[in-house]
């Protein structure tokens with residue numbers, strides 16, 4: 001697809017449901033007794049992969065445009081799937097389901113697309129094995145396909161080296177099937193949707209500082225879940241609204257959980273004019289975001305804030321490229337093991353558009369303020385790279401051609417339509 005400079009960007013947009021929360025609603029609804037109703041479910045390819053995995057394990061899931069209904073069978077109601085489970089492009093599906101499969105009385109093989117088959121799984125294989133599960137990487141490279149033989153599990157206290165909600169959640173979900181309390185301590189707190197939603201379904205989950213713990217064998221009950229708009233999807237409109245001269249965008253119903261809202265803090269610290277309207281709390285906190293064009297300046301982004309904006313770093317790079325002065329990003333080595341190596345891809349592709357950007361071992365240094373020009377950008381089939389460059393193109397002279405632009409179907413199928421509506 002080809003993108004050009006925007007001369008007008010105004011109006012309202014409602015971004016689709018949160019990806020992390022949508023995955024969890026399907027998973028926990030499947031493990032609960034009774035029916036779970038999910039409103040504003042993200043109909044993106046990743047969450048559809050999660051639905052298919054649970055259908056293969058015998059769970060009836062009705063998916064309509066208005067809502068999804070999950071007819072859960074309780075903690076011990078999953079059946080051995082007929083064939084391999086396919087997580088597609090989804091790290092969340094792969095890692096969280098692994099935690100659930102670790103506690104099942106059957107053996108499963110779990111795989112995904114070529115990106116998933118390169119992503120590190122040792123981080124979940126190690127703690128789940130310590131709990132008693134038998135997990136093998138069938139290619140012997142600590143990546144999927146994984147063969148998981150469930151077993152009676154033991155409660156452990158695991159100290160994770162990475163701040164990862166996927167690792168934490170895999171362990172907590174295995175902890176549902178353990179013989180004792182299970183605890184996970186992270187170096188820095190990662191997103192806490194699992195803790196919030198499992199508690200809502202009836203589990204005993206406690207958080208103290210960077211440690212989350214769960215009691216085994218709860219009775220989970222089906223619930224109604226209203227999924228807030230995904231702040232990670234809103235991030236592209238936040239950036240576009242700040243960068244395009246004269247822009248003003250109202251983004252409705254965005255989740256602003258404090259473990260996810262780093263993009264708002266960083267955008268405001270860079271000088272961005274963002275007002276939170278209509279703040280409300282119903283399970284997860286939400287707000288409408290009013291974003292106005294602003295002159296941005298560079299900042300340093302490091303430490304505890306990193307997990308709260310890890311998926312937004314590609315679009316934050318674009319903001320930094322257009323900001324005056326230097327932006328330094330540290331403590332973000334996790335970027336290398338996302339859907340693509342997001343340090344390499346951002347350095348090469350923003351560089352190709354004229355940005356002064358250098359990669360480091362755990363982030364990047366961007367000297368902003370140089371005018372960007374169009375280029376041919378390969379998304380590497382990474383949805384967040386495709387959307388970041390669609391926004392970069394709005395500020396660049398000439399044509400920007402994005403190869404693999406369809407990757408947006410992973411988390412935001414209507415992204416280009418919603419963006420172009422604001423331009424007319």
Ligand code: S3P
Nearest residue numbers: 020092163164165166167310311
């Ligand atoms: C996610 C956690 C994060 C994030 C991913 C979704 C989740 O991954 O990058 O897009 O839903 O738990 P890590 O746990 O690997 O940091």
